[in-house]
Amino acid sequence: MLKKLITTIAVLAIACYFTYDNYASYIENPWTRDGQVRADIIQITPRVTGPVIELNVEDNSHIKKGDVLFKIDPSTFEAAKDQAYANLLQAKALLERAINEEKRSAELERRKPGAVPVLTLNNLANDVQTSRANVKAAEAGYESASLNLEFTTVTAPTDGYITNLNLQEGSQVVANQPVVALIDDDSFWVEGFFEETDLRHIRTGSLAQVTLMSHPDRPLAGHVRSMGYGISKADGSTGSFLLPNVNPNFQWIRLAQRIPVQIKLDKPPEDIQLIVGATASVLVSKHQQAE
Template sequence: MKTKLLTLLLVVIAATLVTLKYQHYVTQPWTRDGQVRANIIEVTPRVTGPVIAIHVTDNQRVNAGDLLFEIDDRVYLSAKHQAQAALAQAEAVMSRAKNELTRMSSLEKRTPGSVPVITLNNLNNDVESAKANLEAAEAGLDNAELNLAFTKVYASKDGYITNFNISVGAQVVANQPVVALIDEDSFWVEGFFKETDIHSMQTGDTATITLMSYPDHPFEGKITSIGYGIAQSDGSTGTKMLPNVNPNFEWIRLAQRLPVKIAVTSLPENIQLRVGTTASIMITKQATSAN
């Protein structure tokens, strides 16, 4: 009799624990499929040339405006001098055209009919043409000065330089990224939750985050957004324009996972967030008031 009572008691305790665990999971969804993320800026030179100086090292923290590296500026300095000469020439042509128009206009005023109308029209056209050439020369100088300034590459945000593999003498190409800059003010954690957990979540819910690299130091966050869609694998076009359809077992229905974006609200001083590291996330849902 005692054995039966003990067995029954153990069954009741086990059922109670399972029920409590299920209720806890329902009210506080949890996933180990989380990652630390941040905005990553691709540092891209605007001009082409060999690197002549490097002022940072790989994985260094930088401030916005810090000089990262310099590109050989001799070609662009020469282009600036040429643009300055072209501007001076355009200014001289403009001055001559204006002077000629002024002289002929004064002569026409003193002696009406002494200057043909077509001559005055042509002189006006010369002035307008000289004006257009002057503006083009000014634009050319502006462009040359910009290119010269672009030979110095600066950090656009506070953050961390990573994957910096160029050296002095390396050739960089305009509009080709050379290094990543991680914006230190943009870190967030993204968790992928089963679709069965999403329906009762809402923005503002509290999240407890534990990084695999800091298992004993959980910290807090809040849901800022919940994904509205994921890519569809079944039905996508495969080889020979036929749809891809994955095998499926009728008695098993796997829940899809949707991304949930979580902003970090409190971070212990001894924790350094690093993009791509793994996180476990538990959501504490907000209590809903009865109507």
């Protein structure tokens, strides 16, 4: 009986110790349950307008940098390139003709001074300069047409995940209008919103522990990358007649504002898939800094 009592007391003592240790850790170290997984989201935007003739990705698929996402019908851009090339050849021919006429007139003037009026010589020189400028313009037009043809093939700028894909073959895409969202595979971080009273204990480089709601038994190690330098205010924004809006109600219990703190994860496990918008809890170590 005494042995059972001693064992029970010992177990209770150990449980109380760990309970108090965890409680003290949460009290001493800044902690919040208001955290979210974030990542850089790249909006894939075509540079030219046209119908999609080939779609090489599926929704929620993983792609590599340089993979072809989709192709736009190139026929009109091939024709534009051919036309630009023809304009370039024509401009070069006119330049060669202008140079020959100037040389012939200059040679005639050298042999028989006064045979060619000065005004004519000046006009021929101006024709050469104009032809050179036309060649430059034609070269620029050809380069632009070549780029537009290249832009009909849209590739992935980085490794990542395609999400919320609504594009289909035959769909008309418009230049400079985003059509595909790509989540950068190497840019995940966790943003915790801490009360402003906790900021005095948070420093850039402080060690942090992140617990995802989807994996409560798998805490992830990280460190503080940065803290926000401002949040939007509710009172004082401009209203009608350029006067400030002021909330007529005031809570006597003033709640602390929440400031975003970015947490960079240190080598997250490969078997845990991070999802943008997922909920997380964040604990920042008050006295420990990342090496």
